[in-house]
Amino acid sequence: MKIASRVARVFAAFFPSAYLVNFFYGDLFIFTRNYQLIFLIWAFPCLHLLITSIRLMIMLTGYQKYDSFNSIKNDPVEACWFLPSRVRFKIFFFSVNIGGQEIITSGLFRNEPSSILVYRNVSDKVKIITLAGVAKMIALILMNLIALSALKYIIYTLLGPK
Numbered sequence: 001m002k003i004a005s006r007v008a009r010v011f012a013a014f015f016p017s018a019y020l021v022n023f024f025y026g027d028l029f030i031f032t033r034n035y036q037l038i039f040l041i042w043a044f045p046c047l048h049l050l051i052t053s054i055r056l057m058i059m060l061t062g063y064q065k066y067d068s069f070n071s072i073k074n075d076p077v078e079a080c081w082f083l084p085s086r087v088r089f090k091i092f093f094f095s096v097n098i099g100g101q102e103i104i105t106s107g108l109f110r111n112e113p114s115s116i117l118v119y120r121n122v123s124d125k126v127k128i129i130t131l132a133g134v135a136k137m138i139a140l141i142l143m144n145l146i147a148l149s150a151l152k153y154i155i156y157t158l159l160g161p162k
Contacts, residue, residue: 013057063119
């Protein structure tokens with residue numbers, strides 16, 4: 001049942017992600033009849049966009065809130081050393097009791113949290129949802145969309161109908 005649930009989450013995340021990628025990937029087949037290099041240049045950002053979108057959807061669809069957890073390390077590791085000290089993010093390590101099993105996981109926070117959101121990814125590893133993690137995924141998706149839009153514009157202007 002656990003495997004079926006994970007497969008269902010992957011399929012539920014795949015269809016909206018594939019719909020988003022289809023805006024760029026559908027035009028790929030029009031221009032790649034004679035230009036194999038364009039296929040390689042355009043296919044990798046489309047694949048990265050698909051994988052990142054699936055990871056974000058899996059992150060947002062399978063989380064559980066935990067109020068009881070133990071902080072393992074008292075002084076956390078600073079992740080963003082270039083930011084000022086009052087807004088600097090730190091990596092905290094936690095021990096979470098899930099199903100009678102103690103699992104150690106980490107997350108990027110500004111202050112030590114009072115509750116955490118935990119999810120299992122596709123490979124059954126426990127991860128923590130943080131605002132920094134969600135912002136990173138959204139930034140990756142937006143940068144990928146901008147890069148694909150620029151590629152699409154350049155290819156349409158260079159190889160489009162004359």
